[in-house]
Amino acid sequence: MKITSLPTVFTEALPVLEKINQAGYEAYFVGGSVRDLLLNRHIHDVDIATSAYPMEIKHIFNRTIDTGIKHGTVTILYNGNSYEITTFRTESGYQDYRRPDHVTFVQNLSEDLKRRDFTINALAMDASGNIIDHFDGIGDLRRHVIKAVGVAENRFHEDALRMMRAVRFMSQLEFNLEEKTYQAIKDNHHLLSKISIERIREEFVKMGIGKGSRRAFQVFLDTGLSQEVPCFQDKKDLLSIFPKLTFNPTTEENLWAVMIVLLKVANQDIAKFMSKWKNSNAMERQVARIVEFFDLISSRSPTNYELFRNDLKTILLTIDLSNILGQPVNGSALVDRYENLPIKKQKDLVVNGETLLKSGIPAGPKVGYLLQKITQAVVEGELDNDLDAINQFILKHE
Numbered sequence: 001m002k003i004t005s006l007p008t009v010f011t012e013a014l015p016v017l018e019k020i021n022q023a024g025y026e027a028y029f030v031g032g033s034v035r036d037l038l039l040n041r042h043i044h045d046v047d048i049a050t051s052a053y054p055m056e057i058k059h060i061f062n063r064t065i066d067t068g069i070k071h072g073t074v075t076i077l078y079n080g081n082s083y084e085i086t087t088f089r090t091e092s093g094y095q096d097y098r099r100p101d102h103v104t105f106v107q108n109l110s111e112d113l114k115r116r117d118f119t120i121n122a123l124a125m126d127a128s129g130n131i132i133d134h135f136d137g138i139g140d141l142r143r144h145v146i147k148a149v150g151v152a153e154n155r156f157h158e159d160a161l162r163m164m165r166a167v168r169f170m171s172q173l174e175f176n177l178e179e180k181t182y183q184a185i186k187d188n189h190h191l192l193s194k195i196s197i198e199r200i201r202e203e204f205v206k207m208g209i210g211k212g213s214r215r216a217f218q219v220f221l222d223t224g225l226s227q228e229v230p231c232f233q234d235k236k237d238l239l240s241i242f243p244k245l246t247f248n249p250t251t252e253e254n255l256w257a258v259m260i261v262l263l264k265v266a267n268q269d270i271a272k273f274m275s276k277w278k279n280s281n282a283m284e285r286q287v288a289r290i291v292e293f294f295d296l297i298s299s300r301s302p303t304n305y306e307l308f309r310n311d312l313k314t315i316l317l318t319i320d321l322s323n324i325l326g327q328p329v330n331g332s333a334l335v336d337r338y339e340n341l342p343i344k345k346q347k348d349l350v351v352n353g354e355t356l357l358k359s360g361i362p363a364g365p366k367v368g369y370l371l372q373k374i375t376q377a378v379v380e381g382e383l384d385n386d387l388d389a390i391n392q393f394i395l396k397h398e
């Protein structure tokens with residue numbers, strides 16, 4: 001197969017292949033970019049494989065970064081873009097079911113393609129647009145199948161994360177798992193426990209927000225992979241809800257929001273669950289806000305309305321909570337209710353602790369009690385946010 005018209009991500013990178021070729025080495029586009037090109041999907045970056053050693057690549061290009069010299073990878077900067085160029089290699093250095101500590105360089109492309117995870121990812125394309133496909137990856141793209149290259153079990157022993165990659169591609173591409181690949185995951189799911197939570201999380205999130213997330217979740221459960229993720233141990237019931245959802249979360253924040261609602265409904269410890277994911281501080285803050293928000297819905301404590309922020313509004317409007325909670329929750333009604341609140345922040349109230357003291361209320365717990373009563377009555381629409389009305393209210397409640 002030869003591709004004659006290439007998107008700009010490739011045409012911009014063609015001079016890179018040509019420069020390597022002119023220096024006497026082979027060079028190809030490989031992996032995800034070739035797969036996504038054939039699927040007509042958005043291509044975020046192109047990776048290059050070559051017969052040249054990293055030192056030789058550093059000679060050919062002026063601006064390079066030693067990304068992973070040990071693994072044969074050099075990043076080059078060319079015409080405002082950066083490219084990862086990796087020397088043909090095998091996976092013989094794999095230890096402990098994780099990525100290799102050291103690699104063995106090989107001289108030809110077919111050896112390099114053999115060590116890749118799935119047939120649809122073991123595709124290459126040369127500078128003329130010829131597709132190299134030794135494992136019928138094109139056929140599997142047509143059949144919508146994720147199939148391991150060679151013996152599936154070996155591929156998963158080389159890198160156990162590939163089992164998560166399998167379900168993640170199922171979700172992203174809406175593909176099926178080939179029978180032997182599925183069976184090999186079922187037989188080897190325990191190996192996932194060797195993989196760091198950060199790497200698992202990256203795949204889990206991609207799986208959770210892909211178009212085929214619900215089917216992928218079912219396989220994540222059925223194969224036993226979920227048991228190997230620390231925060232999901234003993235949460236099979238909770239997870240079994242995912243395949244039944246009537247929508248796909250589309251952003252990472254949405255995905256966590258769904259998880260949090262499920263945990264809330266099941267009365268489980270959210271902080272404990274979230275800490276196990278080792279999320280970034282920024283994501284932790286987002287998550288904390290989502291938790292606050294759901295507390296808000298359930299407690300209806302007026303002062304909590306302060307926590308209602310635009311991003312949370314988005315969640316409410318995009319996620320159908322009724323389906324998760326098993327009881328009717330009208331997201332847009334909640335948003336409307338917020339929009340029409342007489343006060344949105346405690347500060348919007350015409351009185352505060354200080355003004356109450358000045359008006360003669362004795363210092364003590366009474367002040368806080370009154371303030372809460374007033375706020376609640378105003379939020380619920382039972383009392384106007386007006387000094388006279390509030391003073392009368394105080395007389396009644398003193």
Ligand SMILES: Nc1ccn([C@@H]2O[C@H](COP(=O)(O)OP(=O)(O)OP(=O)(O)O)[C@@H](O)[C@H]2O)c(=O)n1
Pocket residue numbers: 030031032033047115116117118121122159161162165
């Ligand atoms: N555990 C892994 C990770 C990657 N690869 C190979 O390296 C390529 C690039 O890896 P990566 O960028 O992680 O994945 P992509 O398949 O490119 O997917 P994405 O579009 O998410 O980048 C893959 O296509 C595959 O050939 C592999 O064999 N085993």
Ligand SMILES: [Mg+2]
Pocket residue numbers: 031032033047
């Ligand atoms: Mg990639």
